[in-house]
Amino acid sequence: MKGTDANGAANAYSLCPYRKVEQYILNPLLTFNLGRFEGWLPSEEVPAGEVDKYSAHLYAGGDSCSETVSRVTTVIFECNATLEEPTVLSTREVEMCDYEMVMGLKEWCDVEKSGLAVAYKRK
Numbered sequence: 001m002k003g004t005d006a007n008g009a010a011n012a013y014s015l016c017p018y019r020k021v022e023q024y025i026l027n028p029l030l031t032f033n034l035g036r037f038e039g040w041l042p043s044e045e046v047p048a049g050e051v052d053k054y055s056a057h058l059y060a061g062g063d064s065c066s067e068t069v070s071r072v073t074t075v076i077f078e079c080n081a082t083l084e085e086p087t088v089l090s091t092r093e094v095e096m097c098d099y100e101m102v103m104g105l106k107e108w109c110d111v112e113k114s115g116l117a118v119a120y121k122r123k
Contacts, residue, residue, distance in 0.1 A: 035059030
């Protein structure tokens with residue numbers, strides 16, 4: 001997934017599911033670890049007595065941004081029936097060192113229909 005940051009520098013992102021997320025700044029060439037897989041994020045609204053539904057991964061403990069803050073990424077899964085393979089649709093820095101990546105999967109459409117997942121509330 002390629003993009004441009006706020007300063008106009010070209011960059012690319014790499015998601016290795018269940019492992020890590022990385023950012024590559026292409027000029028000059030720099031690599032940043034945006035987090036390692038920590039687990040599934042539960043939905044925010046689960047009625048008492050019901051099974052939680054998951055729709056996003058948390059990748060935390062990435063490279064430091066300051067003495068006290070390390071990079072973290074939330075990967076949100078979305079249904080996209082037109083995709084032949086899982087595809088990162090967008091990546092943005094929500095706040096300093098806090099990234100959000102959206103991954104489209106046609107298989108996720110079946111998960112949503114089954115009721116096992118709910119839409120994740122974005123920041």
